[in-house]
Amino acid sequence: MIHTAGRFDPKKRGLYFIALNPPVLEQIYDVHANILIPINELRRPDILARWTADSSLHILIDSGIFWLTNEYRKKYNVTGNAAMALSPTEIDGFSDLFEAYVHICKTYGDKVWGYIELDQGGKKNKIRIRKRLEKMGLRPIPVYHPIHDGWDYFDFLAENYDRVCIGNIAHSDRFTRLRIIATIDERRKKYPHLWVHLLGYTPNQWLNTFHVDSCDSSTWLAAAVWAGYVEKAGGQSLGPLSRDFQYMLGAEHGSEMDHHKGWRHGVYGAHFVELNWRVARAQAAEYERRSR
Numbered sequence: 585m586i587h588t589a590g591r592f593d594p595k596k597r598g599l600y601f602i603a604l605n606p607p608v609l610e611q612i613y614d615v616h617a618n619i620l621i622p623i624n625e626l627r628r629p630d631i632l633a634r635w636t637a638d639s640s641l642h643i644l645i646d647s648g649i650f651w652l653t654n655e656y657r658k659k660y661n662v663t664g665n666a667a668m669a670l671s672p673t674e675i676d677g678f679s680d681l682f683e684a685y686v687h688i689c690k691t692y693g694d695k696v697w698g699y700i701e702l703d704q705g706g707k708k709n710k711i712r713i714r715k716r717l718e719k720m721g722l723r724p725i726p727v728y729h730p731i732h733d734g735w736d737y738f739d740f741l742a743e744n745y746d747r748v749c750i751g752n753i754a755h756s757d758r759f760t761r762l763r764i765i766a767t768i769d770e771r772r773k774k775y776p777h778l779w780v781h782l783l784g785y786t787p788n789q790w791l792n793t794f795h796v797d798s799c800d801s802s803t804w805l806a807a808a809v810w811a812g813y814v815e816k817a818g819g820q821s822l823g824p825l826s827r828d829f830q831y832m833l834g835a836e837h838g839s840e841m842d843h844h845k846g847w848r849h850g851v852y853g854a855h856f857v858e859l860n861w862r863v864a865r866a867q868a869a870e871y872e873r874r875s876r
Contacts, residue, residue, distance in 0.1 A: 588747045589723040590698035598865050600787050600858040601644050601800035606631050612851040617641050620800045623648035623685050636695035645699035648681050664755035669732050671705045689722050700749055703727035707737050727751050730764050742775040754784025769794040787857050789819035792864035804854035
């Protein structure tokens with residue numbers, strides 16, 4: 585069993601990592617302690633020296649591959665899943681990203697909650713890159729892509745690692761997401777030790793019964809960026825609030841429409857979504873225990 589690196593407590597399950605760039609996270613992590621930072625956003629890696637000194641923070645470092653493939657997808661007009669399957673040698677900027685990743689993970693890897701592997705190029709390339717990183721002394725969290733990798737590879741990762749991330753979700757439609765999560769839930773029953781993290785997924789009502797341990801997304805920022813804030817109860821969407829309940833990018837700081845208030849609004853919402861998720865998980869577990 586390979587134990588992935590970082591300040592990881594398997595007893596603390598039901599973690600929702602909010603993702604964005606450090607300048608935004610800097611202003612809201614006092615509300616929500618679980619944050620995801622992509623390598624490509626760490627233009628000032630020294631910020632981790634200050635953040636990792638706070639033991640209450642759970643910092644998950646993302647490899648930046650999602651950003652890299654998105655840039656490729658937009659440039660060459662291909663699907664996100666197709667870009668993710670390409671060899672690293674075919675993706676612009678991979679070498680630079682690799683160097684930045686190794687430096688940051690070697691420096692801060694044992695002080696953060698964990699760091700996600702460079703999951704570019706399908707199963708063979710992921711195995712090759714991960715072995716290279718492990719020879720350097722790094723212990724990244726492996727990523728499983730259901731659409732590309734085959735279920736034997738999930739079993740291999742589940743048998744050999746304590747944590748696994750699930751990809752192919754952010755670029756998939758709702759029906760495909762449900763099939764992926766439901767199948768993962770069924771197959772992971774053989775591996776009670778395994779921690780499952782969904783990449784690019786916001787907690788919703790599905791996770792009240794499916795056994796997922798953590799996830800991440802940037803949708804918590806909807807109140808400041810997109811079509812307004814969507815309220816939830818028990819993970820179920822109750823619909824968007826009135827358009828009067830929105831904030832504007834570029835509005836004067838301190839004004840009623842200041843988007844900084846949208847950040848605060850969004851992070852409080854994310855925090856309550858996580859708390860509700862944990863309560864629902866506990867209730868489902870108690871119901872399952874009593875029904876045996």
